[in-house]
Amino acid sequence: MAQLTQTSPSTTPRAPGPRFHRAWAIAVVSGTAIVTAGAFTTVPGLLVTPLHENYSWDRGQIALAASVNMVLFGLTAPFAAALMDRVGIRRVVVGALLLITTGALLTSVMTQPWQLVAYWGVLIGLGSGCLTMTFAASVTSSWFDKRRGLVTGALSSSSHLGQLLFLPLLAWAVDRFGWQPPVVTLAFVALAVAALVFLLLRDHPADAGVKPYGATEFVAKPAPASGAAQRTMRVLFSAARTGPFWLLAGMFIICGASTNGIMWSNWAPAAHDHGMRVTAAASMLSLIGIFSALGAVFSGWLTDRFDPRRLLTAYFAIRALTLLALPMVFSSTVTLSMIVFVVVYGLVDVATVPPVIALTSRVYGEDGPIVFGWTNSAHQLGAGVSAFLGATARDLFGTYDMVWTTLSAVCLVAALMALVVRVPRTA
Template identity: 75%
Template sequence: MVQHAQTPVTSPPTTAPDSPRSAARRAWAIAVVAGAAIVTAGAFTTVPGLLVTPLHQEFAWDRGQIALAASVNMVLFGLTAPFAAALMERAGIRRVAAGAMLLVAVGALATNWMASPWQLTLYWGVLIGLGSGCLTMTFAALITSRWFVRRRGLVTGALSASSHLGQLLFLPLIAWSVDRYDWQPPVVTLALVALAVAGLVALLLRDHPADVGVMPYGADEFVAKPAAVEGAARRTLTVLFQAMRTGTFWLLAGMFVICGASTNGIMWSNWVPAAHDHGMHATVAASVLSLIGIFSALGAALSGWLTDRFDPRRLLTVYFTIRALTLLALPLVFTASAQPSLIVFAIIYGLVDVATVPPVIALSQQTYGDDGPIVFGWANSAHQLGAGASAFLGATARDVFGGYDPVWITLAAVCLVAALLAMVVRENRAAVSVG
């Protein structure tokens, strides 16, 4: 059984909890606000791929220097997540989420005054990486675990899809704006959206159902709010060291390294340059990537529903196998225009793009209990390490081989490895004690 340190809790309010219907409305409203924050943060993660050519032309910077900012962004995006989860438990979800959106907005606005590659790395890589890293699937897992007892898989899938929904809402418009107005106006517009969402989070998001006198959705009784956890960073590292003693953690982290390398790592920073190699216009390439985002959202929501009903390990095996087959077929269907075969690739690949998140969150929670969101945060860090490495190595491989075909084939092979790893995850719970 999973063992945990006893966490002091605050007393329930003196007034009676609100009705179940009111609790349901409040829980879904919180999920919508959290989704808006994730959507906005997700939009910033896809922009660097659209800025490579404009920045190269304007500043004559090497493409590798520009890609470095994207890699730093991805790595910090992942490394921030587990600490952000613990910080949210210490300082409150609302404060951390609102502050993160402000940091993202400041980083985006600051790019308008940059003159050197290191400034791009600082503003987009560090500031936006840290801010958006607080609004990842770990944030989604914490919201879900506090506000929902029923429909957790569905809500997790929907919030997981929110990041890619940012692509759907912003990416084609940003690509068109960059093509028509250069890169500064769309970046400033995104920064202003981030400021507006920061205000929305500060006004409407709440840390725990007890704050507003309601029960979590689907709960049978009132749940008192846990007391603020002291030593957020220490607890985050303690959970990591305890989890590292279990084989399940290494299997989850290994799968997520491959997951990050074969999804956002290669796609967000290398898809548009790869399409350009085939003669495809940037706006068309962004539209195809947006189509992937649409079906990623659908796939994540569907995966959440499936995770409530089927073995998460088997789902992961199926998802990684399908992803491997689509990447293997990509060199055969990549053309100068969006042919039906490429559209089929975008649909199938999109459906399994983010679908891995709900099963991994479920396995983390099943195995590590209350520490599951933090453990998932560390697994997500591994995801982003794989993504950062893939973003840089993918561009490097393009320079060495003159094209991306070897990259697609290599990633297909490692996805098959991830499918095998999913098959050997143990079903029994790990004994994790956090003191």
């Protein structure tokens, strides 16, 4: 009987392990939410001319809504990260998408400029501010023990992907049907994604009965953190007493100033100064967005394997060289040198995000997503200042050459700052 019950190790049946981890589905749903929120960042530029022509509103009044939106987009992120720890990621994301939906629907029936500020600036600004790279950091820190850099890079590129996917369609729709139908359509897209998030997104692997991806043991779901706003400010004050915070925030101020701050608002007029047609300039800007998305994913892969500080130094140094060369590659037509600039600059555009997220996590532990939220606010501050000062410098000097040279110099400063960020030895 003993011989009948004995089994060979080679023939013992084994339960097959799961081929697809739930964490990847969570990442896809999260990316979809970020893509949707990113689409709304492209709309204000498309509304300026129709609203000016239809309602005779001043362009400054219309631009005010975009400015309020940008400020709240940056300031909301750190509070959203703390709120996710308090009430859960899914509730915050669903609430943010519903806020965006409401703001877009109200915008479609507005009649006064202040309503644009309230609906698009405040409501959509608050909603989209919850679905930033801070949201990406919260998802990856909860669901992934390995491949965090890769997932962070992919989610960080999702916002740019939303702009690239929706901008051509929205521009065509506004031109063909007017501004209101596209806004309403985009509102219902956000509503549909909110339903998808409610059905599929979970706050923590423990909610689904699985381990974080790459983890060897189950991780218990942490207790809800009380006092989200107080915690956000407490984390800020605590981090502000440390050197790494100021180095990371300073780098991100420079990052925002030398990327979306200057490019999205001043690229087209700078190209026009060199005789380039608007359509060609817009195409080059779209290509930058495409390669920035690719660069973010590749940077995440590199962050899993190399020191994030050295990666940041390399990225800022490359960006400095490209900006310094930009006045020499600008021309009235798209040349090979311009394409090379677009590819190289685009690859390091958003590539700084995964290393900075990794550093905030290593230095500040569970407070890392909130700290990153504050550094992302610094990014938005740098972007806003650069957009204004870049245009002002053009008016004063009659050229953008001084702008590109100055930004190149400060990028070199950021490259040096990255080298001196101190990380705990246990990290």
